[in-house]
Amino acid sequence: MILFVRISKLSIALLASGALCLNAAEAPKRVDIKQLSKKVDDVVVPLPNEVFGALNKLGGVNWHEYVRNDKGSNFTERPRIALLLGAVIADGFIAVQAEDAPTVKEIGQRVLNLAKGIGVGNSITPHAKAITEAADKRNWVGVRQELDRTQNSVQQAMNEVHDEKLSQLVSLGGWLRGTEVLTAVVNKRYSEEGSELLHQPDLLVYFENKLQAMPEFNLKLLNDIHTALIEVKPLIDVGDAHISAASVKKINDITTRLGDAIIKKTP
Numbered sequence: 001m002i003l004f005v006r007i008s009k010l011s012i013a014l015l016a017s018g019a020l021c022l023n024a025a026e027a028p029k030r031v032d033i034k035q036l037s038k039k040v041d042d043v044v045v046p047l048p049n050e051v052f053g054a055l056n057k058l059g060g061v062n063w064h065e066y067v068r069n070d071k072g073s074n075f076t077e078r079p080r081i082a083l084l085l086g087a088v089i090a091d092g093f094i095a096v097q098a099e100d101a102p103t104v105k106e107i108g109q110r111v112l113n114l115a116k117g118i119g120v121g122n123s124i125t126p127h128a129k130a131i132t133e134a135a136d137k138r139n140w141v142g143v144r145q146e147l148d149r150t151q152n153s154v155q156q157a158m159n160e161v162h163d164e165k166l167s168q169l170v171s172l173g174g175w176l177r178g179t180e181v182l183t184a185v186v187n188k189r190y191s192e193e194g195s196e197l198l199h200q201p202d203l204l205v206y207f208e209n210k211l212q213a214m215p216e217f218n219l220k221l222l223n224d225i226h227t228a229l230i231e232v233k234p235l236i237d238v239g240d241a242h243i244s245a246a247s248v249k250k251i252n253d254i255t256t257r258l259g260d261a262i263i264k265k266t267p
Contacts, residue, residue, distance in 0.1 A: 086173025183252035
């Protein structure tokens with residue numbers, strides 16, 4: 001599952017490209033997030049295909065439990081659309097993990113509609129078609145590749161028209177949804193090895209700084225997310241210690257709350 005390119009431009013949605021290794025025979029004795037990541041502009045970027053593959057090795061995951069069927073509300077504010085787009089792309093990778101073809105196809109269309117909402121639909125149309133065709137053939141490697149290309153195309157198109165901040169929000173939406181699912185999986189069957197996959201303090205600081213640089217959006221949801229990231233940071237920035245089961249549960253509560261706020265209209 002994902003990741004690519006310069007954080008300042010194409011950034012870091014939690015779900016990136018790469019081959020998914022689900023069938024390795026032996027569970028690792030210790031998970032090192034740095035071995036499942038790449039470093040971009042001095043920030044460690046998790047590669048979710050590798051992270052989710054490691055979760056499977058630690059005990060197997062019923063990914064169908066984490067497929068989200070709520071398509072989200074229709075928004076007019078471009079920052080909200082960008083956050084939702086990132087979350088929906090993340091949902092696409094999770095649906096691929098579950099090999100849920102109907103949901104993958106629905107997500108492909110949803111991604112296209114959201115991309116149109118922020119003015120980059122033309123760059124996504126061929127990917128949406130390819131996602132549908134690959135899902136029909138149960139070509140999961142192909143679907144992952146197209147989801148990754150979709151993310152790249154969206155962010156490249158936004159950067160070309162100097163919408164870098166919206167590009168960063170796409171990445172943030174994806175990271176939040178991915179972290180919500182990761183903590184749900186680890187919380188259900190806690191292990192110290194699994195909790196180490198959450199050790200991403202530099203990435204958290206990156207998002208905090210980017211949100212601080214977006215005062216023009218004046219969106220309560222962004223303020224809520226920024227406050228939540230500050231709350232999460234000490235839970236994951238634990239040095240050489242393990243992230244506790246209680247911390248995993250708290251992070252899941254926070255990211256689940258934010259995930260609901262991203263996909264639903266609030267008064």
